[in-house]
Structures are given as structure tokens and as C-alpha cells.
Amino acid sequence: MTNKTLRILIADDQHFQRLKIEKILNQLGYFRIAPVRSFDEIETLTCCPSKPFDLLIISTALVAALDIDLEAFCRDNPLIRHALIYDSRQAQLPPLPEPLPPTLQLSLSGAPGSELLKRLMAMIDPPPQRHGLQVLPWLRGLSRGRVG
Template sequence: MTDKKLRILIADERHEQLLHIEKLLNRLDYYRIAPIRTFDELVLLTSSATQSFDLLIVNKALGVPYGIDMRQFCRARPHIRHALFYDSPEPSLELMLHSPDQPVRACLADPPDAGSLSLLMSIIDPPAQWASLAALSWLHGPARQAR
């Protein structure tokens, strides 16, 4: 079950790419999405103490004209919890499996597809521990008779 309250920010200069990623997220039942097209908008939205984002999905090239490394930018922004960078020459995943409260930082060589977004969301928004047991009929069987 997805957390309907997750706030997601997508940043890319290409409008078509923004729409594509937003549709992929919608298919995964995420709808609190803000698409933006400029680095200035990104700075503005992530500087506010009243707004925070659970996930930033950003084209790494967005900061290049400003001499900004997007990974460093995100580390310096406490209002960005997790980040996915794409169009990156050095794909990687920074994830500490022993500490699920740590932020995830992932880099993809290409824009995210349905599979990579699904995998990322399963890491940052894992299903409830007992959600899969709800469908088991023996849990919902007839009440035990009093002895």
C-alpha cells in the first residue's frame, strides 16, 4: 500500500520528460507530485522551511549551467529526504540497508523507467509489514468457540 502523503518533486527542463515520469508515478499510485522546469524553481521550493519533499527526481544536468553538483545540492537541503538523479555519467545507489531511516540517493544513466521507479519506491515506501497477511483467509476465519 502506498503512502498517499508522500510529496514528490520532479525537476527537468524537458516538459515531455516531466510528464512521462509523473505518469509512471501515477501508475504506482503516487499523486502528490510537483513538476518543475528550472533550477531557480528547485532552489525556491527546497529552501522553504514550511515545505519538505520525500523524494526529488531530478535530471542531473539541471545544475550544470550554475556549476552545481546536484548530489551536493541535495545533501545541503534538509527539506529533501530522498533523491533520484538521472542522466548521470556515474550510476550508483547510496543506501544503507542496516538503517532504513537513512536517505536514499540513487543515480541512473538514463531517465527512470517503470521498473526503476517501482524498485526505488519499494525501498523508500515499503509495504506495511502485515499488509500481505490481510488477504489470508485463515486470519479472517470464524471466531473461536468459547470452551
Template sequence: MFEGYYGIAPVSSLEEMLTLLEYGDTAFDLVLINARLTLNVRFNLLAFCLDHPLIRQAFIYDVPEYRLARLGAQVKTRIVFSSMQLPEGVPIKQLIHKVDPPMLNEPAHKTVSHL
């Protein structure tokens, strides 16, 4: 369990992420995705995250600075972009509270995937 979340499913490639989400049947409340997984392929990560029924919210990190401005113009409430290379420690706690603010009567556990 991590910060009240469970169901952590680390993957190391775009193919693994797609397989996990294609054959999965459990939605992820928060998916952490390294943007560099898609740098060398034509893949619209934003559209994928917005359209996929198993991704409720996504944090896409390690986004190159030149892409942040363009993505910032497409700000979506469910998707957060960052140039941070690796979210961990205090920044990951702040991220979770930013992406998934505490609410009254919320479930004790959530699912999260770090891709």
C-alpha cells in the first residue's frame, strides 16, 4: 500500500502499459506515466488517458519543457503534466493531493499504477 493506495502495477515500457490496460478489468484511480515512454513513437498519450475507461486520473511526468507549453493549453482536470523527472517523497504526496484532493466519505483505498 502506498499513501492509502493499493494495486500498484509498475511497468517499464509502452507495450507493457497498453497490455495491462487492454486486458485489465480494474480501473486505476491514478496512473503515473513517464512521458519518455512515448517519445520515439507516434502515440497521443493525452488522448489515450482521456479516452481509456480504466484511467480515472493521470499524472504524466518527465515531459520535455518544449512540450509543456503546448500541453498546458490543453489542461484537463483529470490529467496533470510535469517536467519533474521522477515524482517521489514529498512531491508525490503533493501530487496525490493535487490530483485527488481529500474528500469527505471517500473510500479508504484506491488503485494506482506507476508506468
């Protein structure tokens, strides 16, 4: 069951990218999402004491022109519990050798997709542990023919 109270902050300078990530999270059952487009907005939302954000999903493009250690900022900010930092630059396909090897592994930078967000949310918001069927005392009595 999805914890609908999780607070999520999406930070990307590209409106379409913010919308895409928000839509994926909505499909996963998360709706308390604040999309922002600048690092100043993040600082405003995380500077004064309030309820922390359970997850910050942020593009490195927001701090590219600033002298900010994004990992340190996320780690040291008490109002950010978890962070997903991604590189939003266009993924470039590296030059491929000729002829192509039988197996090829590529690492591309880019925004998080549906499967990655699904796995991330499963770690942040794990499903509740089920310990088998619980029999209620009144039901046990009813099955033995006693009603009380």
C-alpha cells in the first residue's frame, strides 16, 4: 500500500521533465508533489523549520552555473530525507567500435524513467510486512459455535 503522506519535491528547469516525473509518481500513487524550477525555490522550501520532504528529485542542471555541492546540500539538509540527483543533459550515444561486439553495455545519463522511480519508491516506501492471516477472537468463537 502506498504511503500517500510522503512529500516529494521535483526540481528541474525543464517544465516538461518536471511534468513527466510527476506523472510517473502519480501513477505509482504519490500525489503530495511540489514541482520547482530553480535552486532558489528549493532553498526557500527547505530553509525554515517545517515538515521535511521525504524525497528530492533534482536535476544537476539547476546548480550547473552555481558553486554548490549538490550531494553535500542534500546530505546536510535536515528537511531532505532522501535525494535522487540526475543529469538532465541530453543523453549522447558514445561512439561505437566497428564491428560491433556481440554484447554491448552502455551507460547513458538522463532523467529517471518509470522503472527506476518504481524501484526507488519501493525502497523509500516499502510495502507493509504481512505476517499471515490473523484470526479475530470473536471469529474463532463463532467458528466453535459460541457467540459471546
